[in-house]
Amino acid sequence: MQTNFIPIDYDSFDWQGRNYIKVIGRNEKGKRICVIDSFEPYFWAILKPNLNESQIKKLQEKVQKISFENAGRQVRILKTIVEEKNFLSQPVKAVKIFINNYKDAHPVADHLDLPEIDKRRDYDIPIITRYIIEKQLLPLNWYSIKGEVLDNSDDFGGIGKALDVDLCLKVDSITPLVKSNPASFPLITLKKSVSESEPIFQPKVLAFDIETEEFEIGKGEILMISLAGKNFQKVLTWKKCKKLPDFVECFKNEEEMLEAFVKYIKSYSPDILTGYFSDGFDLPYLRARAQKLGVKLSLGLDESQPSFSRGRVLTAKLSGITHVDLFRFIETAYSQYLQSETLSLNEVSKELLNEEKHEFGKQLKKGMTISTEEEWQNFFAYNLQDSVLTYKLFEKLWYDMSEFCKVIQEPLFNVTRNGMSQLVELYLLHNLIKFNEIPEKRPLHNEISERMTLGKYEGAFVFRPTPGLYNNLAIFDFTSMYASVIVTYNLSKSTFLEKKEKNALEVDLGKSKAYFSKEKGFFPALLEEIIKKRKQFKTEFKKSPSPILKARSNAFKLIANAAYGYQGFFGARYYCREAAASTAALARKNILEVIEKIKKAGYEVIYSDTDSIALLLGKKTKQNVLDLLKKINSELPGIMELDLEEFYKRGIWVAKRTGEFGAKKKYALLDEKGKLKIRGFETVRRDWCSLARELQNQILKLILNEGNEQKALEVFKKTVKELKERKIDKKDILIRTQLKKPLSEYKAISPHVIAARKMMEKNEPVNIGMLVEFYISEVRSEKEKKLVREKVKLPDEKGEYNIKYYLEHQLIPAVENIFDGFNINIKEIVDGKRQMKLGEF
DNA sequence: GCTTTCGCTGTACC
DNA sequence: ACTGGTACAGCGAAAGC
Numbered sequence: 076m077q078t079n080f081i082p083i084d085y086d087s088f089d090w091q092g093r094n095y096i097k098v099i100g101r102n103e104k105g106k107r108i109c110v111i112d113s114f115e116p117y118f119w120a121i122l123k124p125n126l127n128e129s130q131i132k133k134l135q136e137k138v139q140k141i142s143f144e145n146a147g148r149q150v151r152i153l154k155t156i157v158e159e160k161n162f163l164s165q166p167v168k169a170v171k172i173f174i175n176n177y178k179d180a181h182p183v184a185d186h187l188d189l190p191e192i193d194k195r196r197d198y199d200i201p202i203i204t205r206y207i208i209e210k211q212l213l214p215l216n217w218y219s220i221k222g223e224v225l226d227n228s229d230d231f232g233g234i235g236k237a238l239d240v241d242l243c244l245k246v247d248s249i250t251p252l253v254k255s256n257p258a259s260f261p262l263i264t265l266k267k268s269v270s271e272s273e274p275i276f277q278p279k280v281l282a283f284d285i286e287t288e289e290f291e292i293g294k295g296e297i298l299m300i301s302l303a304g305k306n307f308q309k310v311l312t313w314k315k316c317k318k319l320p321d322f323v324e325c326f327k328n329e330e331e332m333l334e335a336f337v338k339y340i341k342s343y344s345p346d347i348l349t350g351y352f353s354d355g356f357d358l359p360y361l362r363a364r365a366q367k368l369g370v371k372l373s374l375g376l377d378e379s380q381p382s383f384s385r386g387r388v389l390t391a392k393l394s395g396i397t398h399v400d401l402f403r404f405i406e407t408a409y410s411q412y413l414q415s416e417t418l419s420l421n422e423v424s425k426e427l428l429n430e431e432k433h434e435f436g437k438q439l440k441k442g443m444t445i446s447t448e449e450e451w452q453n454f455f456a457y458n459l460q461d462s463v464l465t466y467k468l469f470e471k472l473w474y475d476m477s478e479f480c481k482v483i484q485e486p487l488f489n490v491t492r493n494g495m496s497q498l499v500e501l502y503l504l505h506n507l508i509k510f511n512e513i514p515e516k517r518p519l520h521n522e523i524s525e526r527m528t529l530g531k532y533e534g535a536f537v538f539r540p541t542p543g544l545y546n547n548l549a550i551f552d553f554t555s556m557y558a559s560v561i562v563t564y565n566l567s568k569s570t571f572l573e574k575k576e577k578n579a580l581e582v583d584l585g586k587s588k589a590y591f592s593k594e595k596g597f598f599p600a601l602l603e604e605i606i607k608k609r610k611q612f613k614t615e616f617k618k619s620p621s622p623i624l625k626a627r628s629n630a631f632k633l634i635a636n637a638a639y640g641y642q643g644f645f646g647a648r649y650y651c652r653e654a655a656a657s658t659a660a661l662a663r664k665n666i667l668e669v670i671e672k673i674k675k676a677g678y679e680v681i682y683s684d685t686d687s688i689a690l691l692l693g694k695k696t697k698q699n700v701l702d703l704l705k706k707i708n709s710e711l712p713g714i715m716e717l718d719l720e721e722f723y724k725r726g727i728w729v730a731k732r733t734g735e736f737g738a739k740k741k742y743a744l745l746d747e748k749g750k751l752k753i754r755g756f757e758t759v760r761r762d763w764c765s766l767a768r769e770l771q772n773q774i775l776k777l778i779l780n781e782g783n784e785q786k787a788l789e790v791f792k793k794t795v796k797e798l799k800e801r802k803i804d805k806k807d808i809l810i811r812t813q814l815k816k817p818l819s820e821y822k823a824i825s826p827h828v829i830a831a832r833k834m835m836e837k838n839e840p841v842n843i844g845m846l847v848e849f850y851i852s853e854v855r856s857e858k859e860k861k862l863v864r865e866k867v868k869l870p871d872e873k874g875e876y877n878i879k880y881y882l883e884h885q886l887i888p889a890v891e892n893i894f895d896g897f898n899i900n901i902k903e904i905v906d907g908k909r910q911m912k913l914g915e916f
Numbered sequence: 917g918c919t920t921t922c923g924c925t926g927t928a929c930c
Numbered sequence: 931a932c933t934g935g936t937a938c939a940g941c942g943a944a945a946g947c
Contacts (some may be wrong), residue, residue: 535930537929537930552930557930684929685930740928740930741928754929754930755927755928755929756928760927761926761927761928762926762927812925812927815925815926821925822925825924827925
């Protein structure tokens with residue numbers, strides 16, 4: 076039997092003590108297919124150098140004899156093969172040790188503490204990753220599978236009968252159909268367009284969302300569940316209503332609603348079940364209620380219930396259906412491209428889809444109780460809307476997720492949950508084979524602790540600006556600077572040298588020196604490939620824009636940008652502090668040299684941060700600047716590249732609040748199209764009230780656009796007047812701060828902690844990661860209640876805003892140093908006014 | 917009892 | 931614990947006078 080196949084979901088299982096892999100996917104006709112494949116587990120014992128043939132033979136015999144019991148299995152060595160491999164770019168002899176069950180790899184490795192063996196490796200990589208590397212059955216790529224039909228077979232405990240699939244095959248052979256894996260694309264431009272060369276796969280997706288009585292997991296009842304897919308929208312409830320809209324289905328009780336939920340998912344038969352924060356809320360809640368009510372939540376294709384794993388956060392897995400929590404993906408990989416301050420479904424949908432949640436949600440959040448018929452109707456519509464938005468968001472993000480999947484060669488489930496360091500590591504692991512490299516082990520607990528004690532190394536260079544308003548600027552920046560430094564100078568764990576060697580690169584780290592081999596290491600080599608591919612797909616995208624190309628170029632960019640942080644991350648297999656410190660040091664050296672060159676060419680450099688430089692055009696032309704850029708580029712080492720980011724009409728830098736120095740990481744620019752680029756100012760900080768943020772934004776606009784500080788001053792005075800006349804809306808004076816840890820762990824009791832405590836008292840949900848909202852109110856006696864936290868009130872708490880606080884701690888600080896640049900002293904103006912007012916009496 | 921300094925905390929930049 | 935370092939600024943409490 077032969078079928079075409081695109082793998083989506085991967086799982087492993089044991090049968091008669093051996094490992095098997097179960098891959099669920101589709102064929103080109105949309106039939107659901109399960110592929111069962113064998114897996115031959117092995118790991119490596121790297122030999123000490125200079126062992127002779129007979130010593131190795133003897134060792135192999137010794138290893139073959141190892142036998143013990145582990146977890147009810149008799150562990151035996153199936154065979155051993157000696158191979159020439161590389162480890163950390165050094166040639167080694169290694170014994171490939173085959174065993175029955177991969178779960179025994181670690182215990183067997185522990186039994187191999189022998190004098191002939193230098194290191195044991197490749198026993199600690201997740202089994203699915205190992206399988207994908209071994210068999211090259213890559214996620215979301217098309218294959219032709221030949222195999223034996225298991226549909227009515229009792230093999231593997233009758234898995235073919237038990238699974239809810241159209242076809243179940245035991246693999247005989249796997250043949251790739253198209254070269255659609257971007258990691259293996261040749262570095263030449265593809266002749267065909269993406270859509271021609273790769274059949275686009277659109278998975279069957281079902282989005283869901285629940286509404287509950289209480290926020291605490293399992294505490295209250297689940298009132299309703301909504302589902303949204305292609306041409307499919309439904310709300311399930313058990314709350315009786317007289318007049319139900321078409322999309323609502325009412326059940327006798329919560330149990331029956333849960334059973335119907337399972338039934339609908341089965342009949343829709345999605346590849347992907349998606350939710351928003353469903354790892355942490357919807358699925359745990361469903362599990363808790365199902366348990367309590369004795370309902371089986373058999374969502375898996377094998378009738379299994381969701382399984383939960385506890386990491387830093389809860390993760391919910393279904394068997395055969397990939398559960399995607401969009402929030403997790405957005406948080407790790409996508410949030411840096413978003414303006415949204417909270418990453419709530421509401422805000423993210425607004426930004427990405429230009430659609431808002433139902434108005435009803437806002438009232439609901441305020442703790443309204445549902446009683447009238449109309450309110451229930453609204454509630455149903457609101458619930459459905461959440462699933463619809465989630466479904467649309469999934470569609471919007473699908474290419475980003477699927478391209479990530481293909482680039483990293485890991486299943487969707489992992490790719491949407493792993494952090495950037497893990498993704499970088501997985502990318503490396505999947506590509507080591509090109510270098511005949513044996514993977515490094517994960518650091519042990521003591522190694523991690525050791526690495527953590529080392530503290531920081533010197534990072535980026537930031538230029539201290541002189542406060543002021545500047546005209547006609549250009550900004551240069553290095554493309555993927557740290558990544559290109561790593562590639563150019565060959566900085567990595569495997570190229571790091573303990574001692575100075577002939578021909579080695581010497582990097583000055585201030586207190587010490589680090590040395591690196593000039594022989595290309597696999598880490599810089601892979602990174603170079605990543606950067607080149609990023610460039611290739613970016614160029615291709617510009618030629619023929621498609622969301623796939625954009626997502627693919629973006630995936631490579633994200634990996635490239637995370638590579639530097641990875642080498643400095645204590646949990647990394649290829650951790651190398653010296654490489655990370657050297658990367659930062661050489662980046663500093665390069666940017667300082669370029670700054671010197673720009674100055675020598677007759678320009679004034681006014682700012683620089685890490686990989687960018689701001690300079691004044693002065694009497695030079697744009698063409699002069701471009702020529703200079705060309706000249707600098709011709710002199711840059713390796714693959715390093717300086718780009719023109721943009722020309723700007725005007726820019727402003729301000730002084731620090733304390734001292735007369737210019738503040739770093741705080742500036743605003745106006746480009747030639749009249750667009751503002753604001754960095755670091757309160758305008759872009761979510762922990763300032765919108766009154767202060769909007770005022771600052773207006774003032775920056777007036778000053779940059781028109782150079783009109785007097786008009787800006789009038790705007791300021793007007794706002795102050797409104798504040799004093801209590802004309803400001805409460806929503807504009809709310810301060811939002813994130814709760815970063817459990818309330819009890821705070822050593823410093825700041826205003827937001829008090830606000831959270833107040834919420835606790837009112838039985839409102841208080842979770843880590845949530846944004847706490849509050850305002851500062853007037854108090855009877857400022858003398859008795861001096862501390863800000865003593866004036867904290869929740870948004871719906873009765874009270875008046877504190878005029879003095881908002882003036883002195885929000886409005887003035889937000890604009891003070893901007894006006895300072897024009898020798899306008901805001902404080903004097905405000906104080907002067909106050910005296911005048913007193914005089915009026 | 918007031919001012920200065922410092923640690924804690926959150927957020928942003930790259 | 932789940933990429934890195936740099937920087938600013940508010941708040942509250944300790945330190946300094």
